[in-house]
Amino acid sequence: MVFSVRLFEGYKMRDPTAFLEKEYNELVEKALDWRLKEVQGPSEPVSIVDGREVIILCSNNYLGLTTHPKLKQAALDAVKKYGVGSGAVRAISGTMDLHMELERRLAKFKKAEASLTYPTGFMANSGLIPQLIGNEDIIVSDELNHGSIIDGVRLSRADRAVYRHNDAEHLAEVLDEAEKHSPEYRRILVITDGVFSMDGDIAPLDEVAKLGAEHGAMIYVDDAHGEGVLGDGGRGIVSHFGLTHKEVHVEMGTFSKAYGTIGGHISGSDALVKFAWNKSRTWLLSSSHPPAVAAATIAAIDVLETEPQHVRNLWRNTDYFKKAAQELGFNTGNSQTPIIPIIVGESHKAKALADRLYEDGVFVVPIVFPMVARDLARIRVQMHAKLTTEQLDSVIEKMETIGRDLDII
Secondary structure, three states: OHHHHHHOOOOOOOOOOHHHHHHHHHHHHOOOOOOOOOEOOOOOOEEEEOOEEEEEOOOOOOOOHHHOHHHHHHHHHHHHHHOOOOOOEOOOOOOOHHHHHHHHHHHHHHOOOEEEEEOOHHHHHHHHHHHHOOOOOEEEEEOOOOHHHHHHHHHOOOEEEEEOOOOHHHHHHHHHHHHHOOOOOOOEEEEEEOEOOOOOOEOOHHHHHHHHHHHOOEEEEEOOOOOOOOOHHHOOHHHHOOOOOOOOOEEEEEOOOOOOOOOEEEEEOHHHHHHHHHHOHHHHOOEOOOHHHHHHHHHHHHHHHHOOHHHHHHHHHHHHHHHHHHHHOOEOOOOOOOEEEEEEEOHHHHHHHHHHHHHOOEEOOEEOOOOOOHHHEEEEEEOOOOOOHHHHHHHHHHHHHHHHHOOOO
């Protein structure tokens, strides 16, 4: 200890972490910081947040399955039988019969040869993309793809090209250039979100798949927000467009949204799944889902297959709310799904709108740069299957009053 003190005598000590507080304060000044609120109860349309009863319109729990009795009972039964953890990574002793059953059920539901689950959706993208593509290849990516896709792309050593958002003509141009590259690329991977999480619009996956086939490219879709929402009975975007996994080679999704649990997954060919579990380090080096999560997710598939009213109610509420917001003059962008942006422009105005709504009993979150462009700040409304028409009318009335006060409408 004496030696350590003497070693630094005469030196001016500097704090190497001083930048943390400085950069955080800069975010606060620009209204670009995240302010966390505490949900003090279940994820329901009406819950207690920071001690206040509010209508929650910023949850990914689209169908309300987080509190569905069948999911809760399945989780409790699994804890009694298996305990609370799996004890290992999947590749060693962490593969339980529940995990295998979940993947069989999911593959059948998705009409795929096979499925593989990951601890999270982010880990599916960051773990698989760099293994599919290497330094002799190119990734062609939609310009508004999710951050988990971007991180997966960065982890690869492949060349990268970006096409304008949902612009199939530009994608065709980019693919033409990729095919002319010298030396010739070994592989081309086209990757897109299915539903874009900030705008609620849907990728033209049918056109993307067609162009991929013409250029010999692999097609990878991240359908996190389409799971349980789009397609036949909530089967997702591949089903929505009537495609197969011979045309869309990797269908990635999550359980943490409409399914009501947590985790990521991929569906496609048997070869894809075997490749992924041997190559994907986020899968190989992460412990598997707790038994309760696997069991509850199996129950979620049961609910989707046997209770179609949840998806119907979600879309009924989506259409009702979106029409009312547009009639008042709110800018909902190009939303085609239960994600409905209310675009207001500057970040301070988005935060003011969110704060005023919270004071009036409506919990929404402002979305600002870098999540969206600086001049496209918004609140992001996400519909819920269990909201009533009376609750929606109440929200619309409050939005109208506050929107006029803030000169948004």
